[in-house]
Amino acid sequence: MKLYSSDETEIKSIGAELVDSGCCPHCILRYLGQMDPSVYRQSFQEVKSTVSWLQYGDRDADLYSKQPCPACLGILQYFLDEDFIDRILQTVRSSDYEYRSFICSITTPVSVLVREHCLLIQLREKFDAIYGLKVVTDLPSIKDVWKWKIGPTLSKHLDVTFDAKSSFDIAMIFEYPDSDKECAFLSDYFPELFRKRKSNKMGIDDRFSRLNVTKALSEIPDDFVIRKKKVPPCIPTQKCRCAEIKCSYDSVFLAGRYNKYSRTLSQTPWFVDGTRKSSSSVEEEICNLLKDMFRYDEHRFSASGREDVDVRMLGTGRPFVVEMQNPHRIKFSQEKISELQKEINHRSTDVKIRDLQFVSREDTNKLKEGEMEKTKRYIARCWSESPLTTEDLEKLQTYKDLMIYQKTPIRVLHRRPLATRERTIYSMSAEKLDDHHFSLYLSTQAGTYIKEFVHGDFGRTKPNMSEITGTECDILELDVQPVNGGRSSAMKAVLVMTDGKSSNYPLTKSEADELRKNLSAEVFAIGIGAAAGSTSNIEIPAIASDPDDYYTYYVKSYEVLCSLIPSIVPKLGKIEIKQHPFIL
Numbered sequence: 001m002k003l004y005s006s007d008e009t010e011i012k013s014i015g016a017e018l019v020d021s022g023c024c025p026h027c028i029l030r031y032l033g034q035m036d037p038s039v040y041r042q043s044f045q046e047v048k049s050t051v052s053w054l055q056y057g058d059r060d061a062d063l064y065s066k067q068p069c070p071a072c073l074g075i076l077q078y079f080l081d082e083d084f085i086d087r088i089l090q091t092v093r094s095s096d097y098e099y100r101s102f103i104c105s106i107t108t109p110v111s112v113l114v115r116e117h118c119l120l121i122q123l124r125e126k127f128d129a130i131y132g133l134k135v136v137t138d139l140p141s142i143k144d145v146w147k148w149k150i151g152p153t154l155s156k157h158l159d160v161t162f163d164a165k166s167s168f169d170i171a172m173i174f175e176y177p178d179s180d181k182e183c184a185f186l187s188d189y190f191p192e193l194f195r196k197r198k199s200n201k202m203g204i205d206d207r208f209s210r211l212n213v214t215k216a217l218s219e220i221p222d223d224f225v226i227r228k229k230k231v232p233p234c235i236p237t238q239k240c241r242c243a244e245i246k247c248s249y250d251s252v253f254l255a256g257r258y259n260k261y262s263r264t265l266s267q268t269p270w271f272v273d274g275t276r277k278s279s280s281s282v283e284e285e286i287c288n289l290l291k292d293m294f295r296y297d298e299h300r301f302s303a304s305g306r307e308d309v310d311v312r313m314l315g316t317g318r319p320f321v322v323e324m325q326n327p328h329r330i331k332f333s334q335e336k337i338s339e340l341q342k343e344i345n346h347r348s349t350d351v352k353i354r355d356l357q358f359v360s361r362e363d364t365n366k367l368k369e370g371e372m373e374k375t376k377r378y379i380a381r382c383w384s385e386s387p388l389t390t391e392d393l394e395k396l397q398t399y400k401d402l403m404i405y406q407k408t409p410i411r412v413l414h415r416r417p418l419a420t421r422e423r424t425i426y427s428m429s430a431e432k433l434d435d436h437h438f439s440l441y442l443s444t445q446a447g448t449y450i451k452e453f454v455h456g457d458f459g460r461t462k463p464n465m466s467e468i469t470g471t472e473c474d475i476l477e478l479d480v481q482p483v484n485g486g487r488s489s490a491m492k493a494v495l496v497m498t499d500g501k502s503s504n505y506p507l508t509k510s511e512a513d514e515l516r517k518n519l520s521a522e523v524f525a526i527g528i529g530a531a532a533g534s535t536s537n538i539e540i541p542a543i544a545s546d547p548d549d550y551y552t553y554y555v556k557s558y559e560v561l562c563s564l565i566p567s568i569v570p571k572l573g574k575i576e577i578k579q580h581p582f583i584l
Contacts, residue, residue, distance in 0.1 A: 004033035004130050014127055015055040021119065021232040024069035025051040026076035030140045031123065037148035040140075044080060067235045071119055072142045073112060073176055074239030080149055088150075088245055089157055092170060095247040098331050099168035101161045104151065106143045109176035109240055110213050111183055115233040117217050121225055122232040135218075167250035167330075176240040183208040185228040186216045252294065252324045255359040255367075256341070257317030258282055258303075262350035263310045263477070268301060270309070278309065285351040287322060289344055293332070296324035304367050304374075305446060307480050315377075315481045317354060321364050334358075374446040375426060377481035379439060382454055386471035387435035396440075396468070397429045407460040409452045423448040427514075437476075440465070451475050494521045495568075496543050499528040499558075505539060512543040524568060526553045528561070 005011055011032065018028045025048045026040065032054070034040075039050065068074035078084075092102075116136045123131040151162040154170075186208070187194035193216060194207045225231065260267075260282055269284065270277040283301040290299065303320040307313050332340075334357065341356040402425040408418050426443040433439060442450065449461065454475040456464035465473040494515060502508040515523060525544035527537055544551035550571070553564055 002033075002035070004134075010127070010130065011054055014123065014130070015051065017123065017126060018119075019055065019065075021122065022065040022067060022070050022235045023119070024065075024072065024074075024077045026145055027069050027071040028055075030071075030142075030145060031119065033139070035140055040145050040148045041152065065235065068239035070233040070235050071112075071116055073109060073115070073174075073236055075106075075108065075142055075174060076145055078239055079172075079174075079242060080146070084242070085150065085153060085157070087242075088154065088170060088172075091245040092158065092247055095328075097168060097247055097249055097328050099160060099166070099249065100331075101163035101166040102154070102158060102168045102170055103162065103164055103166040104147055104154070105169050105171045106146055107171070107173045108142055109174060109179040110208055110210050111176055111179040112142065113210070113213050113217060114182055114186075114229070118225060118229055118231045118233045121222050124222065125231075167252075169248050169250075171244075171246050171248065172242055173244045173246075174240045175243040176236070177238070178236070180208050183213055185225075186213065186220070188228065189220050189224055190216050248326050249328070249330065251361070252296075252327050252330055253321055253359045253361060253364055254290065254324070254337070254356060255319065255321040255363070256353045256356035257319050258286065258313065259315075259317045259352045259354075260307065260311075260313040260350065261352070263312060265350050266309045267303060267306045280350075282320075282351050285348045286320070286344060286353060289340060289347070290322060290324065293329065293340060294324050295328040297326040299324050302364070302367060305376075308451075308478070310478070312479045314379075314479050317352075318480070319367055321359065321367055323364070376444055376446050376448070378442045378444065378450050379479045379481060380442065380450060380454060380475050381433075381477040382430075382438055382440050382465070383474045383476055384436055384438065384469060384471050385473075388432070388438060388469060388471065390432050392469065393430035393432055393438055397427075399425065399428055399468070401426055402428075402463070404448075404453060404464070405462055406449050406452060407457070409449050409457050409460065421447065425453070450478060494523045495526065496523060497526045497528060497561075498539075498543075501537060501539060505542075508539055509542045522551070524551050524553070524571075526555065526561070526564065528555055528558060530556075 003011060005014070014032060015028060018031055023031070025044075028051050029039065029047070040047065042050065069077055113136070116139070120131060120134060120136055120139075124134070147162075155162045193212055196207060264278065265280065265282060265285075266278050267282045269281050282303075287299055287301060290296075300323040301320065302323070303318055305318065307318070337356055337358070341353055344356075345352050404423050404425060406421050406423055408416050408421075424445040425448070426445070428443070429441045431439045431441070440454070442453075444450070444453075449457075451457075452461040452464070454465045454473050456462075456466045456473075496512075512523065515521060523543060523545045525540045527540045540552050540554070541548040553568070555561060555564065
């Protein structure tokens with residue numbers, strides 16, 4: 001048995017000190033340095049016998065106090081028996097959770113920290129060679145000993161494994177009525193740290209928090225503790241009690257992409273001064289079915305940006321994630337999630353979703369990560385006061401990477417701080433509908449206020465379409481196209497196939513350059529047939545990324561395209577192409 005000392009005489013002396021202090025057998029082993037979980041997994045009588053043998057050389061000796069232990073306040077005496085285990089099992093079963101494994105968490109009274117510290121001071125005073133440099137965190141903790149003892153038993157009854165990383169937690173909260181009183185002396189040495197402040201929202205005085213007490217004990221001199229406290233700690237007049245046993249499950253995350261086809265539907269429930277402004281929302285159209293299926297307590301709906309109520313979300317959709325807090329049902333296959341997606345789409349005409357799947361908490365960071373680095377595309381139906389010719393609109397194509405400056409729009413000034421934001425219009429073009437109406441196609445930096453870019457917002461956005469066209473413009477309808485972007489480090493691939501030559505080589509080369517720049521994509525170019533498939537065709541290497549011999553291919557006909565699979569697929573394997581709701 002590996003302990004802090006291998007000297008039998010020392011072990012007996014230390015054990016005698018701990019017995020005289022009133023410690024229970026489990027705590028005696030803890031302070032002797034016993035780190036082997038199997039020793040604590042013995043029955044309580046066997047643990048007593050082990051300690052008796054170390055102490056007296058007699059396994060039948062029983063000189064231990066029947067009072068609550070001054071170190072653990074009785075947690076390792078009275079809460080390891082079958083009655084307490086039955087209480088835990090009853091709580092778990094009545095809570096009605098699904099789980100594949102479990103973990104136990106224990107909250108002990110804060111005064112346990114003080115008591116363990118005082119007992120260690122006593123041992124340092126008498127056995128400095130062994131305990132002089134020891135701190136309480138060097139000992140096996142009360143929580144660890146409890147879990148070593150009870151974990152396997154609960155695992156057997158619940159028929160699942162005890163896993164320190166499990167999402168299903170069985171929590172026990174122990175309380176001791178004199179806990180704050182026993183910590184109060186610390187405020188004499190650290191008055192500012194323990195200064196009484198306003199109570200928290202629950203009306204509880206939390207001055208003597210675990211964090212504050214741990215910090216104080218790590219810095220306070222032993223002689224001050226000896227003057228203010230009884231060392232070793234006194235026998236408690238009553239044991240602590242288990243005030244509550246409760247179960248919980250870590251949040252589960254479902255992610256996907258949504259399209260919104262309504263111009264009267266908000267992204268989240270919309271209230272103004274307590275009055276609801278829309279009958280439903282994108283969030284509710286998606287989450288109403290999730291609640292019934294997962295039986296969670298609360299949920300949080302997040303999306304990569306948001307569109308206005310009157311704006312449609314088209315294309316491949318906007319990435320979203322739903323955090324379901326404390327779900328009671330979690331055992332669903334991807335096939336079941338696909339069925340859920342179909343049911344949501346069947347029930348709603350205004351919202352459709354795709355790529356619904358489980359994601360990890362770490363994955364959700366990608367939803368907001370680099371949001372302002374993304375490129376967004378829009379189609380706006382616009383009005384102009386004066387007629388605009390086709391030639392007028394074609395001039396818009398000449399604007400590339402146009403820098404604009406937008407003061408916080410008047411329409412959102414009530415909920416967002418006043419600031420001037422620098423945004424980029426990467427490209428734009430327009431299609432004439434009639435003399436006073438046109439469709440405007442925009443590629444912009446995320447976070448650009450499109451409506452304000454069109455009408456100018458009384459000069460708060462500069463430059464704007466009214467200034468660019470020389471006539472007052474306004475926006476009638478707006479649609480969001482696919483949100484480009486995702487994790488900034490994710491590589492993308494584009495395959496371009498052509499069976500002829502373009503009529504405008506400079507434009508083709510320029511568009512290919514823009515493709516690589518805006519998407520940060522690796523472009524593979526395949527020439528098919530006699531015209532495009534000739535190595536003399538300079539367009540193929542101009543379209544492809546460099547080097548040419550890696551990214552360009554030539555085949556005689558479409559029928560033999562499959563012959564390229566063995567060559568191209570391994571290269572694509574080096575590029576992230578997994579279908580993921582946050583990555584196009």
